[in-house]
Amino acid sequence: MEKDADILGKYRSISNKLKKRFLKRPNVAEGSEQYGALGKCLQQQECPQYAAFCYLAQARCEHTLVNVAGEGQALLEAARNFVHAELDNVGLRCPSFHEHLTAAINCYCHAVRVHIENKNSPLAAALCLELGSVLQKVNKPGEAMVHYQRAADLQSQSPLDCLVSLGHVASCKIQSRDYDGALGVFTEMAYLAQESGGSGTTGQPIGAYCDIIVQCEITRVLLLMLLQPSPQRIRPEHAQTLEKYAWETNEENTPSQFLDEDLFLLLQSVVMACQSQDIEALSLLQVDLWPRLSAEQNDLLQLVVHEISHPASDSVM
Structure with a gap:
């Protein structure tokens, strides 16, 4: 494209070629190709929002041609360019109504609908x-959660992928300080991993499913310590989880097939320290647990320590 090219003029020129003429059928395939080429040029010139509009026009052409794959790809290119434009505004701290983000969401949702209609879940x-x-990146975990949950629903026939998506849902709930909701999701994940990950010979979860069960177990214990539900309000499945970590637990009830002995004893000690409000012991346990937990779990443990240290502060509930 020439240095001082009239972008709008080029766009209009392509659009005019696609207008219906008497006894002349427009060449939609050529128009789609030209919109795509213009979009690529605008991307190279760092004009993502204008490139996005070109890709949207290309998507309309592909829809007319009944080219589902082409339509979906053009919508995706439009969405990504709108995201690029939004992140540019955020980086420059430009005041806006987040119109680029709204346009990106619409493009993504349209592309999702196209693929669902084409049976490509x-x-x-x-x-x-x-x-x-994208929504998490712009600090909108509540909105991100909706789309992660939709991904999990679409992956119902692929348990491992579904579990990964549910993990994102749970992380968004933690980020939104909905700890009770996160606890419910991790409990659902633990049951799903237990049911779906069993081997044909032993029936016990294997491989990645075991890792997911371990991570769910750790996070559920930390969330329960953070929430500190009363005996009257605690759900049976959560009470059953805490019973595993009582001092009088017998060997049959320990999750030793998933947690190694040292980690189990550390979590058991955390539960006891929280129940006895022993902040000194809890701080020492935090040091031992730190290298064995994920960043998210360490943040939860830090919140637990803070809540035990400041009982008069506002409850996380």
Whole structure:
């Protein structure tokens, strides 16, 4: 494209070629190709919002041509360019109504709908995950959660992928300080991993499913210590989880097939320290647990320590 090219003029020129003429059928395939080429040029010139509009026009052409794959790809390019424009505004701290983000969400949702209608649930789920990641990046965990949950629903036939998506849902709930909701999601994940990950010979979860069960177990214990539900309000499945970590637990009830002995004893000690409000012991346990936990779990443990240290502060509930 020439240095001082009239971008709007080029766009209009392509659009005019696609207008219906008497006894002349417009060449929609050529128009789609030209919109795509103009979009690429605008991307190279760092004009993502204008490139996005070109890709939207290309998507309309592909829809007319009944090219589902082409339509979905053009919508995705439009969405990513709108995201680029939004992140540019955020980086420059430009005041805005987040119109680029809204346009990106609409493009992603349209692309998801196109793939669902074409019976391509895996690709639709991948786009839901990508949109969720974008929304988390701009600090909108509540909105991201909706799309992560939709991805999990679309992945119902693929348990491992579904568990990964549910993990993102739970992380968004933690980020939104909905700890009770996060506890419910991790409990659902533990049951799903237990049911779906069993081997044909032993029936016990294997491989990645075991890792997910361990991570769910650790996070559920930390969330319960953070929430400190009363005996009257605690749900049976959560009470059953805490019973595993009582001092009088017998060997049959310990989750030794998933947790190694040292980690189990450390979590058991955390539960006891929280129940006895022993902040000194809890601080020492935090040092031992720190290298064995994920960043999210360490943040939860820090919140637990803070809540035990400051009982008069506002409850997380």
